[in-house]
Amino acid sequence: MLYAMLENRLGKDLIIFDGGFGSELEKRGLTGIPEDLNITAAEEIKNIHRSYSCADIITANTFGLNPVKYHGAYSLRELAKAAVNNARAAGKPVFFDVGPTGAMMKPIGELSFDDAYEAFKEVATVSRDLCDGYILETFSDIYEIKAAILAFKENTSLPIFATVTFDSTGRTLTGSTPEIAANTLSGLGVDALGINCSLGPKELIPIAERILKCTSVPVIVQPNRGLPVLEDGKTVYKLTEDEFIESAEKLIEMGVSVIGGCCGTNPEIIRRLSGYSGQKVREHEYCPATAVNSANCVCIIDGVKICGERLNPTGKKALKEALISEDMEYLIDEALKQQDAGADLLDVNCGLPQIDEKALMPKIILSLQEYCDLPLQIDSSDSEAIAAAARIYNGIPLINSVNGDPEVMERIFPIAKKYGAVVLGLAMDKNGVPKTAEGRLEIAERIISTAGKFGIAKEKIMIDTLVVTASAEQELVKETVRALEAVRKLGVKTALGVSNVSFGLPNRPLLNRTFLAMAMERGLNMPILNPLDSEMSGTARAYELLAGIDKNAENYIEIYKDYVPSASRTVKAVKEEKTAESLYDCVRLGLKTRAPEMTERELESLKPMEIVNKILIKALDDVGKLYGEGKLFLPQLISSAEAAKAAFAVITERLPKDAEPKGRVVLATVKGDVHDIGKNIVKVVIESYGWQVTDLGKDVPVEKVVEAVKELNPFAVGLSALMTTTVPSMEETVKALRDEGLSAKIFVGGAVLNEETAEKIGADYYTKDALEMAKKLDEVYGTESAS
Amino acid sequence: MRYAEGLKMYSANFSDKEIILPQIYNYLGFRGVGRSEETDMLIDNALRELETLSQFNYIYKYFTALPEFLKKEPYLSYLNGAKGVIVCATTLGAGVDRAVNRYMRTDMSKGVVLDASASAYLELCSDKYEKTLGEDLSYRFCPGYGGSGVEDLPELFKLIDPGKIGISLNKSNFMLPSKSMAGIIAVGKGKKEEKSCKGCFMANSCEYLKEGKRCYTLCSKTGSEKI
Numbered sequence A: 001m002l003y004a005m006l007e008n009r010l011g012k013d014l015i016i017f018d019g020g021f022g023s024e025l026e027k028r029g030l031t032g033i034p035e036d037l038n039i040t041a042a043e044e045i046k047n048i049h050r051s052y053s054c055a056d057i058i059t060a061n062t063f064g065l066n067p068v069k070y071h072g073a074y075s076l077r078e079l080a081k082a083a084v085n086n087a088r089a090a091g092k093p094v095f096f097d098v099g100p101t102g103a104m105m106k107p108i109g110e111l112s113f114d115d116a117y118e119a120f121k122e123v124a125t126v127s128r129d130l131c132d133g134y135i136l137e138t139f140s141d142i143y144e145i146k147a148a149i150l151a152f153k154e155n156t157s158l159p160i161f162a163t164v165t166f167d168s169t170g171r172t173l174t175g176s177t178p179e180i181a182a183n184t185l186s187g188l189g190v191d192a193l194g195i196n197c198s199l200g201p202k203e204l205i206p207i208a209e210r211i212l213k214c215t216s217v218p219v220i221v222q223p224n225r226g227l228p229v230l231e232d233g234k235t236v237y238k239l240t241e242d243e244f245i246e247s248a249e250k251l252i253e254m255g256v257s258v259i260g261g262c263c264g265t266n267p268e269i270i271r272r273l274s275g276y277s278g279q280k281v282r283e284h285e286y287c288p289a290t291a292v293n294s295a296n297c298v299c300i301i302d303g304v305k306i307c308g309e310r311l312n313p314t315g316k317k318a319l320k321e322a323l324i325s326e327d328m329e330y331l332i333d334e335a336l337k338q339q340d341a342g343a344d345l346l347d348v349n350c351g352l353p354q355i356d357e358k359a360l361m362p363k364i365i366l367s368l369q370e371y372c373d374l375p376l377q378i379d380s381s382d383s384e385a386i387a388a389a390a391r392i393y394n395g396i397p398l399i400n401s402v403n404g405d406p407e408v409m410e411r412i413f414p415i416a417k418k419y420g421a422v423v424l425g426l427a428m429d430k431n432g433v434p435k436t437a438e439g440r441l442e443i444a445e446r447i448i449s450t451a452g453k454f455g456i457a458k459e460k461i462m463i464d465t466l467v468v469t470a471s472a473e474q475e476l477v478k479e480t481v482r483a484l485e486a487v488r489k490l491g492v493k494t495a496l497g498v499s500n501v502s503f504g505l506p507n508r509p510l511l512n513r514t515f516l517a518m519a520m521e522r523g524l525n526m527p528i529l530n531p532l533d534s535e536m537s538g539t540a541r542a543y544e545l546l547a548g549i550d551k552n553a554e555n556y557i558e559i560y561k562d563y564v565p566s567a568s569r570t571v572k573a574v575k576e577e578k579t580a581e582s583l584y585d586c587v588r589l590g591l592k593t594r595a596p597e598m599t600e601r602e603l604e605s606l607k608p609m610e611i612v613n614k615i616l617i618k619a620l621d622d623v624g625k626l627y628g629e630g631k632l633f634l635p636q637l638i639s640s641a642e643a644a645k646a647a648f649a650v651i652t653e654r655l656p657k658d659a660e661p662k663g664r665v666v667l668a669t670v671k672g673d674v675h676d677i678g679k680n681i682v683k684v685v686i687e688s689y690g691w692q693v694t695d696l697g698k699d700v701p702v703e704k705v706v707e708a709v710k711e712l713n714p715f716a717v718g719l720s721a722l723m724t725t726t727v728p729s730m731e732e733t734v735k736a737l738r739d740e741g742l743s744a745k746i747f748v749g750g751a752v753l754n755e756e757t758a759e760k761i762g763a764d765y766y767t768k769d770a771l772e773m774a775k776k777l778d779e780v781y782g783t784e785s786a787s
Numbered sequence B: 001m002r003y004a005e006g007l008k009m010y011s012a013n014f015s016d017k018e019i020i021l022p023q024i025y026n027y028l029g030f031r032g033v034g035r036s037e038e039t040d041m042l043i044d045n046a047l048r049e050l051e052t053l054s055q056f057n058y059i060y061k062y063f064t065a066l067p068e069f070l071k072k073e074p075y076l077s078y079l080n081g082a083k084g085v086i087v088c089a090t091t092l093g094a095g096v097d098r099a100v101n102r103y104m105r106t107d108m109s110k111g112v113v114l115d116a117s118a119s120a121y122l123e124l125c126s127d128k129y130e131k132t133l134g135e136d137l138s139y140r141f142c143p144g145y146g147g148s149g150v151e152d153l154p155e156l157f158k159l160i161d162p163g164k165i166g167i168s169l170n171k172s173n174f175m176l177p178s179k180s181m182a183g184i185i186a187v188g189k190g191k192k193e194e195k196s197c198k199g200c201f202m203a204n205s206c207e208y209l210k211e212g213k214r215c216y217t218l219c220s221k222t223g224s225e226k227i
Helices: A002-009 A022-027 A042-051 A076-088 A113-127 A142-155 A178-187 A201-213 A241-254 A267-274 A317-324 A328-340 A357-371 A383-392 A406-419 A437-453 A474-488 A498-502 A508-521 A534-546 A551-560 A571-579 A583-589 A595-603 A608-628 A634-654 A677-688 A702-712 A724-739 A755-760 A770-786 B014-027 B037-053 B075-079 B094-106 B108-131 B150-160
Strands: A094-098 A133-139 A160-164 A192-196 A219-222 A228-231 A234-237 A291-293 A298-300 A345-349 A376-379 A398-403 A422-426 A461-464 A493-497 A526-529 A664-669 A692-695 A716-720 A745-749 B057-063 B084-091 B137-141 B180-187
Touching: A022 A042, A042 A076, A076 A094, A076 A113, A094 A113, A113 A142, A133 A142, A142 A160, A142 A178, A160 A178, A160 A219, A178 A192, A178 A201, A178 A291, A178 A298, A192 A201, A201 A219, A201 A241, A241 A267, A317 A328, A328 A345, A328 A357, A328 B094, A345 A357, A345 A398, A357 A376, A357 A383, A357 B094, A376 A383, A383 A406, A398 A406, A398 A437, A406 A422, A406 A437, A422 A437, A437 A461, A437 A474, A474 A493, A474 A508, A493 A498, A498 A508, A498 A526, A508 A526, A508 A534, A526 A534, A534 A551, A583 A595, A583 A608, A583 A634, A595 A608, A595 A634, A608 A634, A608 A770, A634 A677, A634 A770, A634 B037, A634 B108, A664 A677, A664 A702, A677 A692, A677 A716, A677 A770, A677 B094, A677 B108, A702 A716, A702 A724, A716 A724, A716 A770, A724 A745, A724 B150, A745 A770, B014 B037, B014 B108, B037 B094, B037 B108, B057 B108, B057 B150, B075 B137, B075 B180, B084 B108, B084 B150, B094 B108, B108 B137, B108 B180, B150 B180
Parallel strands: A094 A133, A133 A160, A160 A192, A192 A219, A345 A376, A376 A398, A398 A422, A422 A461, A461 A493, A493 A526, A664 A692, A664 A716, A716 A745
Antiparallel strands: A228 A234, A291 A298, B057 B084, B084 B180, B137 B180
16 A cells, blocks of 8 residues: 555655654653663653654664664564554554664675575565554665665565765765765665665755765755754754755755654654645656666766776686685785776676686675775676676675676576666677677677666666677677667667777787777777886777866876886885995885895895895894884884885795795684784784784684684684773684694783783783894794704 | 763863873883884874874763662772762774774775874873863772772663764773773862772783883873883
């Protein structure tokens, strides 16, 4: 029944939601867990709902009702029943109120996407037969609200409204902009999306304006009654009802479809708002865009956007090995290099015969999105891998790819629709790549119209008109660029894997960038290329300037303002060359980029171990001495350690195979402790002293430490804890290692440790900082070797 | 949903740099001998970055009746003579953690400096914001120092719901994002008080204290004061 009401009214006639609940509870002197009040003070709660009966939709008093946050006396089901029953007293449709779990999502926090999903699934299960819809509100993390939306969509068939909270910087508390929120929520297919809480109606106007511009989904706004102030020890909302209504009218004029109130709003405000109920929703400007986004970065495919290709193993031996051994460090470094080189989004492909893409792709996505801000392109021919990756992705991804084959489209389009992804369509089908531009255009049209049948709008489709190899099919190169032009007329954006054109020919870079220029002029939006090739990405940036896309040459000037036309181009490199005349200087001054080259130079006259003993150890000792005297600081100590580590890497390659390495150290920040900066510093410093380090990371379970020590048989284990509350966890780890009879020396450190605590928990050594640990390790190692 | 109290965003003025520099140096292990130009430059960049990266938010609630968890030492001593207490929490947001994590991979020196600068920056923003809350306010006292324990944080969280400004508490009572603080401020004591190291839970292992320094700098002063 309600759905019919929504279908008739939502987005057409203005709908009014109810107002603040917490402030009404306070007014009545009701304290304690708000959800429990549904049972312990049912009549009072009903009265609050009744006071809002002028609204079109009533929100149940269930904001904190989820298994992560709620730990009260009742079951979720009992409270859900009581809450909805209370809300029914107003005689209006009832939406179940769903707030965030209160736990922070990984990687900053500890709640995994799957755990968040399960929590919201439980909420859906206990409420779906009771309420008429869901209002997800006050979410500050688009990843968490994505988990919630999926949980409600997959476990109920009720309407879902989803609102996010922004602070006065215009970002959510996890850093997403209104555009990112709107693109993500629209993509996930909610019935209405918008903003609530934290700011007043006036402050929400500019944010609402930005959201309205990038979505065709009805927009809901539930402002606070301005910012509260403290007066005589009481929280007071100073915004008058007239002022609230005045700003609300502006929001309505702008094209908002649903309006209500959050903190501090009262029945009187909602009564006055209800006077607008049923008014026609105003039309608003909406610019459909082909947009993909991560949690912190949106990429609108327009002009020329560079898609980094370096995470695709085709023809890349090192990457292949990294994928097979699941070396995420390598992948993250590759991603960050491309980001720093100016890529706009990154292709991710792990398609190798020996790899289970469905299992690996989501792992890669999780690792990359922990460090890399750029939106990702999920590139696979395995639809299950695509689905798993799109599900876990924090934002709206690009899916690469479908083609004109109906079977492929039938597999991929439902995934794209469900997760709101943009899809790259290849202009080919079962019969291969059509020779002519017209043939490719026809397939492009087929892809776009089939997408439409799956409810996927044209702006969610991009077409790759497919690059052929000039050495094999020279005549067809121009068909590819002709096809670009034709496809652009269909109103979709285009892509090409540019460097394929030069395969088998000499001086490939020259052909690649010439072809890139040709293609951009004919309408190429997204070249997939190696962004570390500065000539290629430079061609794209130059084109944008010359084509008038880069207004006032701002971007171009920003990139090239320090341009020096020589091989050693960066200012930093030039500076380093001047100051570092020896390997000793490199380490002493912390010039890690120059260290390998200087090491090579020293190797011309010295034996590897001579370099270690005469140069590296001396330099590190000198640096350590200065640090101890307070004449040099932590950042420089780290740079020196990094430089020495780079030198060691070169030296290790030259050491005779039978030379005995110093040994291994296993490092971990103990279970429950999530701060690992100190441990990371220890890692680089002891590595600089020639130790091999296995870093188990932070929040490491006891068993994992034991397992690693058993397997690797290291010389020492280093455990770190920052807080008093995690010292017991360190003690458990030490005990478990002892119980297993493992011989590794146990070093402990961290802000709350001292000699005494270390002894008490059974560790062998306490060291106060990284440098002391490096020295102690060497000392103990020396003694052991001597005996 | 419906419980925001005194939520406000504040950006510290960049000219405040000189005030927090000694603090940042403290966090970086500075032991009182001269400043380094190189580190100054790294700090300078970190502070610039924080201006755009950080999302300072502050949430608080004023109580005239003493909340249950404060009815014990050392809170009672701290609150002695107060007319009321502000319970507060503040954060720079998750973006700072993200950036620090990233730099720890790509450029560790930058990461360490950003981390130290962010800690000092959060204190500066909070000190400045607290000045707008009223005249007769004591210094901020956070569970964890002065003989108190972070075990009190769950109770504090129940009172003001710092989740509203994006702070969560894990099982070990860590606040996330890591650049977050939660504490209390005595109101109406009628006399100005400053933080002290006596009885701090770090007192027997504190590297600063051993060297006659302390880990924090008050906003109004610079340099090393008596402990």
